[in-house]
Amino acid sequence: MMIELYITRHGVTESNKKKVYMGDSEEGLAPDGIVQAKAAGKSLQGLGLKRIFSSPMKRALETAKIIGDILNTPVESENDLAEMRLGAWKGLTEEEVSRQYPADYLLWNTRPADLTLPNRETLYEVQQRILQAIVRIKERSTTFPVLAVTHVTPIRSLIIHYQRLDMNVYRTINIQNLSVFRLQLERDRGHISRFQ
Numbered sequence: 001m002m003i004e005l006y007i008t009r010h011g012v013t014e015s016n017k018k019k020v021y022m023g024d025s026e027e028g029l030a031p032d033g034i035v036q037a038k039a040a041g042k043s044l045q046g047l048g049l050k051r052i053f054s055s056p057m058k059r060a061l062e063t064a065k066i067i068g069d070i071l072n073t074p075v076e077s078e079n080d081l082a083e084m085r086l087g088a089w090k091g092l093t094e095e096e097v098s099r100q101y102p103a104d105y106l107l108w109n110t111r112p113a114d115l116t117l118p119n120r121e122t123l124y125e126v127q128q129r130i131l132q133a134i135v136r137i138k139e140r141s142t143t144f145p146v147l148a149v150t151h152v153t154p155i156r157s158l159i160i161h162y163q164r165l166d167m168n169v170y171r172t173i174n175i176q177n178l179s180v181f182r183l184q185l186e187r188d189r190g191h192i193s194r195f196q
Helices: 014-018 031-043 058-071 094-100 102-110 123-140 152-162 167-172
Strands: 003-009 052-054 075-077 146-150 180-186 189-194
Touching: 003 123, 003 152, 031 058, 052 058, 052 123, 058 075, 058 146, 094 102, 102 167, 123 146, 123 152, 123 167, 123 180, 152 167, 152 180, 152 189
Parallel strands: 003 146, 052 075, 052 146
Antiparallel strands: 003 180, 180 189
């Protein structure tokens, strides 16, 4: 039996606009992020979503609850949908990181899968965590489709896994706020594609 999960990134934040590395910060949505989430909720009507799972981070939970209110669908937190832990880069802009950590930033932009820093998850660790989250969501759901609200790194990691891409293409995958992807799973196989 094939099951469907829809996966979306949270609405825009002020840090997103300023190109600040947010990581596991607790920043909420910007006013236009709230508008985005409301529009997304309306666009997802008609899919028959049964449940919504969300990263525990404020920006994702706010997005999920706005969508859930529109769809009259309950929201449940799933810790492994959280964004990548960034260590010392958290709260810095891209420009600040490039100045303070030039060699690491160069590696991040050329071979991101090779970057390992203290108190920071690797891309492989994020990928394993998000795949575990998908397994748990499947186990906790008796009816489908369901929606997962998460972040850019987990979504890119899923695309790389299911499309069998090299992890070092990570930085080239464009994931806009509230873009939606459809993950179709059948036994041990999965297919992910952009939905909207």
